[in-house]
Amino acid sequence: MDQTIKIVTSTGNIEINFYVTSESPAIQHVVISQNGHTIAHETSPLESFAGVYFYSLHIWRRYEIVHRGNFITRSGFGLCGCYNEYQPDASPNYHRPESDTEHASGCVELLRSCEAYYPELLSPELYRRAEHLLKDHDLGENEYGDQPDDGSQNLTEKNRSELINFVLDVAHLPATTRATAISDFISFQYPSSPHNPTEIARLAQLAKVIDKLETILSGAYYEKFGSAGNLAHKQKYYSPLTAQDQYYIKECDQDSSILASWLAHAVHGYHTYYGFPYVFDIVKAAVIDIRGTWFPWFEDFCQRHHIPQEHVVHPFLSRKNLG
Numbered sequence: 001m002d003q004t005i006k007i008v009t010s011t012g013n014i015e016i017n018f019y020v021t022s023e024s025p026a027i028q029h030v031v032i033s034q035n036g037h038t039i040a041h042e043t044s045p046l047e048s049f050a051g052v053y054f055y056s057l058h059i060w061r062r063y064e065i066v067h068r069g070n071f072i073t074r075s076g077f078g079l080c081g082c083y084n085e086y087q088p089d090a091s092p093n094y095h096r097p098e099s100d101t102e103h104a105s106g107c108v109e110l111l112r113s114c115e116a117y118y119p120e121l122l123s124p125e126l127y128r129r130a131e132h133l134l135k136d137h138d139l140g141e142n143e144y145g146d147q148p149d150d151g152s153q154n155l156t157e158k159n160r161s162e163l164i165n166f167v168l169d170v171a172h173l174p175a176t177t178r179a180t181a182i183s184d185f186i187s188f189q190y191p192s193s194p195h196n197p198t199e200i201a202r203l204a205q206l207a208k209v210i211d212k213l214e215t216i217l218s219g220a221y222y223e224k225f226g227s228a229g230n231l232a233h234k235q236k237y238y239s240p241l242t243a244q245d246q247y248y249i250k251e252c253d254q255d256s257s258i259l260a261s262w263l264a265h266a267v268h269g270y271h272t273y274y275g276f277p278y279v280f281d282i283v284k285a286a287v288i289d290i291r292g293t294w295f296p297w298f299e300d301f302c303q304r305h306h307i308p309q310e311h312v313v314h315p316f317l318s319r320k321n322l323g
Helices: 054-071 075-079 100-117 124-136 155-169 175-189 198-224 231-237 243-251 258-270 276-291 298-304 315-322
Strands: 003-009 012-021 027-034 037-045
Touching (some): 124 198, 175 198, 231 243, 258 276, 258 298
Antiparallel strands (some): 003 012, 012 027
16 A cells, blocks of 8 residues: 655654565555655565465564564673673674573564554453563563473463562562553463453463464574574483474474474364464465475364364455455
8 A cells, every 4th residue: 555654853843654666576666755855765575475364474574673683782881891702793693592582572573563464353452461561471471480391391380480470570669550460471371271361361361472473484584594493302311302393293293303393282282272373474474485385284283183174264264265
């Protein structure tokens, strides 16, 4: 859609024009002018993947742009001696560790994109609450630590420890804010509880879906830049694979990459949650973008686990197929 944005500043007028030309594929143009003079004219193809709703590809591209910041070292600290090693001209390091804070930032980015493209999923108030929840959802791990979701954890102990530490971490907040934060966190820990009111269940389940699938998208980003994760590496250097790990490798036709095995686990466990097909379709866009095709084992996987099409196909595509 063509659009013109005009802004008056203290140094003159800025005008930004968006328009599309009908080459194959179509090309989006962005023209930026200042005081009547063009200062930039950028073009990009309007991509599409078969079987993926085009909003999902847009959100994946936005996630990539934001996620790249995780690998850009902040220079001021390095220049002033805060790091053990620092090279001012170093390229982005796609082998560096990822923090809980960066994961939370990725979750918030996905939620904001969902609000931009799918405002009907939650009310504006609930989107804000979900944003606060996702920003803080791993605070409990500050003491417990981040443990792999591979079937090796005592989930009762994990939930209790993370709840205690979350409550202590938000204790300083104003009473009303604190009560909402704690209530939403507990709903997030138990998103399928029948005691959750409908709107809160939707908030908690969408947040949980984003939490689980953001991890897959981050894994996709690592793979795109040559740092793909694989359970074979875990088995060789760290610990024997859990029964859960082995099960999902088998379910993925022996694809032991985290992109496949972690995704299969997430689909199996969360496909019934509110908003799942919207966020899942973003993962599908990422996989096709990186690997050139969708997983060949996926349809059989869904049939074996009685996962209906409407749980893993974007609602717009489902309606289109039905129509």
